[in-house]
Amino acid sequence: MHSINIHNKSGHDQTFEVHGWTNNQNITVKAGQTSRIPAPDGSSGAIIALHEGHEGEQVEITKNGYGGNDFFDVSNIVGAGGNITAMQVGDQSTLKGDPHFMQDMNAAWHKASQDTRNQLKGFVFTNAQGKVTRIGPIKDSPQLEKLVRTFANGKAYVGVGAWNGNPGNPNDNAQSSAGHGNKDILITYNDGDASPDLASPKRDSRVAAFEVQxxxxxxxxxxxxxxxxxxxxxxxxxxxxxxxxxxxxxxxxxxxxxxxxxxxxxxxxxxxxxxxxxxxxxxxxxxxxxxxxxxxxxxxxxxxxxxxxxxxxxxxxxxxxxxxxxxxxxxxxxxxxxxxxxxxxxxxxxxxxxxxxxxxxxxxxxxxxxxxxxxxxxxxxxxxxxxxxxxxxxxxxxxxxxxxxxxxx
Incomplete structure (x- = not known):
């Protein structure tokens, strides 16, 4: 049986709401640790990060779906307070999600006009230093969706996608693309860079070389x-x-x-x-x-x-x-x-x-x-x-x- 592996790269324990597995019981992954959830073929569900009791970034998964492929996506439509990515183990071409979502959100927030900030009252939450610590449901705020699309469009579900006769945004719809066969799934969470650890320093050096080029x-x-x-x-x-x-x-x-x-x-x-x-x-x-x-x-x-x-x-x-x-x-x-x-x-x-x-x-x-x-x-x-x-x-x-x-x- 394949599994869903949740790796918490952050320096604190992180709780996730689980739908579809573990009898729908929440799971807390300790700092720096990885928790494994058995995921039978044909099962579907979601792993949702919780922030002060509020639902945030999530990974939606169907194991061994149509054509024998896994289907999964990263979504921020119900909110965010951290960074999350997902991929099939051993296949980085299937990586989805913005590994720096909250950092990008902070940058966008500080560039936003005062009028935009006023419109986002009740959807963007900051600490005493003005840093964005959490955002509310994007699906309930067209203005928030517009702001998030400036940095996360095509990296995760930002809008609701094709639903109820609405064609949705093509970059959101593309998130539902199939993986490559039926494999273990790796979910990586972090307050900072949520790139999977399989992205070794050697790979990072190649990326840097491309930028120089x-x-x-x-x-x-x-x-x-x-x-x-x-x-x-x-x-x-x-x-x-x-x-x-x-x-x-x-x-x-x-x-x-x-x-x-x-x-x-x-x-x-x-x-x-x-x-x-x-x-x-x-x-x-x-x-x-x-x-x-x-x-x-x-x-x-x-x-x-x-x-x-x-x-x-x-x-x-x-x-x-x-x-x-x-x-x-x-x-x-x-x-x-x-x-x-x-x-x-x-x-x-x-x-x-x-x-x-x-x-x-x-x-x-x-x-x-x-x-x-x-x-x-x-x-x-x-x-x-x-x-x-x-x-x-x-x-x-x-x-x-x-x-x-x-x-x-």
């Missing part, structure tokens, strides 16, 4: 180094934004909708090499508003070290785009024809600035898929050239030299 690349980018060669094929100046995913799994990703890594402004017809770290997995799009064409790519895939990319119209289309290898293989995908000019009104939606675009084909929080957009894009582009709906059928473009060429029309 990012700085060096930005300071002196090689002419044809890792990144993309971006060309503005439109007839006007455009600013392009690069979004690194919040997390990446086996065929899954936590799309980043609100925190671009960088942006670049290009005049009409201009071209520029945009250096990016080899860890980048995300997209580039025109501006920050949807609907928009996404050029999705990664710089160095784990299986072959090459750059890979494609075009996606699932979040809308505000113009054509192509992606091309630069390693001499001459692989290309995407489309260059103007699909906006003759798009039927039923397939279109205006961007926030009033410009015309083709609506999202998946819907997300935007009232559901637009079938007219799906039908029209299938006719004028086709799934082989760009993702119109999810799944398969869109050709991948790979470039062994970790550099792709992207033209945006």
């Amino acid at each position: 990012r700085v060096q690349v930005a300071a002196a980018p090689p002419a044809n180094g890792p990144g993309i060669i971006l060309t503005n094929k439109s007839n006007k100046e455009c600013t392009y934004f690069f979004y690194d995913n919040y997390w990446n799994g086996n065929g899954t990703a936590g799309a980043n909708f609100d925190k671009p890594m960088k942006n670049v402004k290009l005049a009409a017809g201009a071209k520029s090499h945009i250096p990016l770290p080899t860890t980048f997995k995300g997209r580039v799009q025109r501006g920050t508003e949807l609907p928009a064409t996404w050029v999705e790519f990664q710089i160095s895939a784990s299986n072959d070290g090459a750059a890979h990319g494609d075009i996606s119209l699932e979040q809308g289309c505000d113009g054509a785009a192509t992606i091309t290898s630069t390693d001499g293989t001459h692989r290309q995908n995407g489309f260059a024809n103007d699909v906006l000019k003759h798009a039927p009104a039923a397939a279109c939606a205006k961007k926030p600035d009033g410009t015309k675009a083709i609506a999202t084909t998946v819907g997300n929080w935007a009232s559901g898929p637009n079938q007219a957009a799906i039908d029209y894009l299938n006719k004028v582009v086709g799934q082989k050239k760009a993702y119109i709906v999810g799944g398969t059928g869109t050709d991948d473009v790979a470039s062994k030299n970790k550099c792709l060429a992207v033209d945006m029309y």
